Amino acid sequence: MNSTNTLRDLVTIVHEGGHAVQSILDKPLELVDFKNIPSEVAELASMSMELISMEHWHHF
Numbered sequence: 001m002n003s004t005n006t007l008r009d010l011v012t013i014v015h016e017g018g019h020a021v022q023s024i025l026d027k028p029l030e031l032v033d034f035k036n037i038p039s040e041v042a043e044l045a046s047m048s049m050e051l052i053s054m055e056h057w058h059h060f
Helices: 007-026 039-059
Strands: none
Touching: 007 039
């Protein structure tokens, strides 16, 4: 990621953090097929992280 010192940097890192959290939660699943999720489901976690953190963005 190229940092430009903008709010978009924060949104990007929070979004990617949502992907990371989902990946960590998927790790203990025994069936490998459950770990290969469609893009809609992957984006649900990351966009939820954005939504949850939105009220704190003004600090940035």
